[in-house]
Amino acid sequence: MAVDMRVGQKSKDNFDRASLVFPDGTSRVTIERDPTPLYIDRGIGSYLFDVDGRRFVDLNCNFTTLIHGHAFAPVVEALTRQIQRGSCFANPTESEIELAELLCGRIPAIERVRFVNTGTEAVLFAIKAARAFTGRSKIAKLEGAYHGAYDWVEVSQAATPDNWGDPMEPKSTAFYRGMPASVLDEVVVLRFNDVEGLRRVMSLHAADLAAIIVDPMPSRGGLIAPKPEFIAAVQEAARANGILVISDEVLNLRQSFHGASARYGLVPDLVTMGKIIGGGLPIGAVGGREDVMKVFDGSAGRPLLPQGGTFSANPLSMTAGLAAMRHLDHVAFAHLETLGDFVRDGIGRAISIWDAPLCVTGAASLFRLHPRAQAPNDYRDIYPTAAGATLMKQLTRFFADNGIILPYGASAALSTPMTRADGQFIVDAFAGFLDRHQNLLDAIEASKRSS
Ligand SMILES: Cc1ncc(COP(=O)(O)O)c(C=O)c1O
Numbered sequence: 001m002a003v004d005m006r007v008g009q010k011s012k013d014n015f016d017r018a019s020l021v022f023p024d025g026t027s028r029v030t031i032e033r034d035p036t037p038l039y040i041d042r043g044i045g046s047y048l049f050d051v052d053g054r055r056f057v058d059l060n061c062n063f064t065t066l067i068h069g070h071a072f073a074p075v076v077e078a079l080t081r082q083i084q085r086g087s088c089f090a091n092p093t094e095s096e097i098e099l100a101e102l103l104c105g106r107i108p109a110i111e112r113v114r115f116v117n118t119g120t121e122a123v124l125f126a127i128k129a130a131r132a133f134t135g136r137s138k139i140a141k142l143e144g145a146y147h148g149a150y151d152w153v154e155v156s157q158a159a160t161p162d163n164w165g166d167p168m169e170p171k172s173t174a175f176y177r178g179m180p181a182s183v184l185d186e187v188v189v190l191r192f193n194d195v196e197g198l199r200r201v202m203s204l205h206a207a208d209l210a211a212i213i214v215d216p217m218p219s220r221g222g223l224i225a226p227k228p229e230f231i232a233a234v235q236e237a238a239r240a241n242g243i244l245v246i247s248d249e250v251l252n253l254r255q256s257f258h259g260a261s262a263r264y265g266l267v268p269d270l271v272t273m274g275k276i277i278g279g280g281l282p283i284g285a286v287g288g289r290e291d292v293m294k295v296f297d298g299s300a301g302r303p304l305l306p307q308g309g310t311f312s313a314n315p316l317s318m319t320a321g322l323a324a325m326r327h328l329d330h331v332a333f334a335h336l337e338t339l340g341d342f343v344r345d346g347i348g349r350a351i352s353i354w355d356a357p358l359c360v361t362g363a364a365s366l367f368r369l370h371p372r373a374q375a376p377n378d379y380r381d382i383y384p385t386a387a388g389a390t391l392m393k394q395l396t397r398f399f400a401d402n403g404i405i406l407p408y409g410a411s412a413a414l415s416t417p418m419t420r421a422d423g424q425f426i427v428d429a430f431a432g433f434l435d436r437h438q439n440l441l442d443a444i445e446a447s448k449r450s451s
Contacts, residue, residue: 007036008052014039030063032408034397043070045417048405057404057422059412064219064251064366065275067336068324069415075279078323079316088314095318102325103277103287107259109247109268110287114296115313119250119274120148122284123213125307126270127152129286130211130244132295132305138205140188140212140243143170144379146220147213147248147272151179155187157220161383168197192221192378195233206241211270213246216260219411222382223361223368224375231266238269244292250274250284251411255364257333263363279324281317332416336365339414339423343367346427354434357444358391365414369395369430371444384409387447391440398433 015036019025031037039051046069048058058070068075082095100113116122127150131137139152143164147153154175156164165171170189188205190212191197202209212234216226238245247268252260254276261268270288277283287293295304311317344367347360357373370376371388384392392408399406404426406412414423434441 007034007038008050008054010051011039012036014051032396034393034400038400038405045069045071046415046422055403056400057418057425059399059414059426060405060407061413061415062280063275063407064254064411064413065278066280067254067276067328067332067365067413067415068279069417070280072279072324072327072417074323074327075320078279078319079281082315082319085315087316088311092313093315093318095315095322096313099277099318099322099325102322103273103285106257107253107271107273107287108262109259109271109289111290112293112296113285113287114293114307115318116284116286116307116309117282117311117317118148118284119248119272120150120284121309122250122272122274122286123147123153123246123248124150125305126246126248126272126286126288127211127213128305129270129288129292129295130246133292134210134242134244136208136210138186138188138208138210140190140201140205140209142192142214142218142221142379143189144221144382145192145213145215145218145248147215148250151175151183152187153213154179155184156189159189159379161380164380167191167194167380168200170197191380192218192224193227193230194378195227195229198230198233198237202237202241206237206243209241209243211244211246212238213248214266214268215248215250215252216264216266217252217255217363217366218379219251219366219368220409221379222370222376223366223411224378224382225361225363226264228265231264235267244269246270246272248272252366253277254336254366254413257328257330276328277321277325278317279320279322281320282311283317283321328416333364335416336414339418339420340365340367342420342423343414343426346423347430350427350431350434354431354441356434356441357448358434358441362411366411367414368411385444385447387440387443391437391444394437394440395430395433398437399429402429402432404429 041051048056143156156173159173163173172184245268247261249260256263273285371391376382396408
């Protein structure tokens with residue numbers, strides 16, 4: 001059998017072994033495979049090296065986590081120092097205060113913070129905190145938005161044209177077989193950027209809602225810019241009805257020095273974080289208004305909302321996060337912003353030159369490509385057709401063949417070690433793809449005409 005040039009023999013052998021111990025050969029549903037995953041030997045700066053010795057520019061950055069790329073020297077040094085002093089204790093350490101001070105100092109909405117181990121856990125505790133604070137149980141969320149693996153935020157995460165319902169009245173759809181109907185009853189689904197829909201839904205459910213959870217630019221929802229009037233409507237509806245706004249910035253905190261809510265004019269009551277604040281180690285955090293965060297206060301006995309966690313605020317995640325965040329200064333953000341504009345503009349220019357039915361969305365260090373000519377407005381617009389899915393699969397494959405890891409169906413992330421030359425390399429690869437895949441681009445046009 002011919003050897004597939006995209007996946008080397010060692011990766012294939014690893015996958016064969018892994019298939020004997022994992023349900024589908026992997027330990028995460030999000031692992032890409034074409035046809036098997038690439039097994040990684042090491043990462044350095046903006047590059048990944050697979051076990052077969054090939055080098056790739058990494059636009060995945062472990063799902064946008066590694067804002068300084070791989071093996072960032074200050075993180076390696078901080079971790080080496082810390083591991084020699086112990087990895088975790090049932091007592092607090094100074095490093096957790098320092099990271100908390102940094103976050104409270106930078107993110108305007110954060111007066112108090114609590115650390116956990118993942119973004120999922122941060123979202124889970126933010127929702128519980130909103131419930132404990134308001135005494136209400138329902139939440140509102142955006143269709144197609146990803147907030148991790150807590151049941152209530154999984155509702156309508158993967159809604160499809162068959163089940164998502166009327167655009168004026170999106171249905172709450174189950175994410176997995178057997179999801180309790182009571183969970184669906186507790187979640188109200190909104191469409192991103194739909195001001196009228198938001199107002200309509202709010203008028204029906206306002207009195208029962210503890211929180212509206214919004215990712216200001218949902219990645220899985222399309223990485224689409226929020227309309228200022230939508231942000232304003234979320235804020236108004238929440239304030240008028242005693243509902244808390246949770247800004248889920250687990251992914252989008254990387255949009256500016258002050259985070260994503262500050263960038264888009266949202267003033268949340270709670271903010272969830274993860275990914276970049278751990279410097280490459282597992283982390284999550286929930287922060288926000290002092291009076292709301294009081295639900296975690298156990299100084300006078302059992303708090304309204306107890307939150308613990310064996311590894312919460314462990315000193316390895318704290319020191320790695322601190323090293324990464326301290327180096328994420330205004331200069332670093334300016335570099336990422338400029339590079340992001342350079343890549344998005346270059347891709348946009350190539351699309352115009354080839355008159356290709358594609359578009360690029362995103363901001364700051366993030367971008368996402370869509371198989372449609374018109375800029376999408378919400379999750380329903382980015383739901384792929386069969387021809388669109390084929391095109392995107394081929395694009396990811398072409399990038400891999402040309403030494404770039406481009407996430408499929410998710411956001412691509414730039415990192416601080418990337419240079420303008422890396423940016424040009426990405427843009428050139430994209431132009432090369434358009435040049436060689438006219439047939440696929442024609443198929444998109446044809447599928448649009450026949451739909
Ligand atoms: C917006 C958002 N919220 C929550 C999560 C969950 O974070 P974790 O994977 O650390 O549990 C993610 C992960 O991608 C995310 O993008």
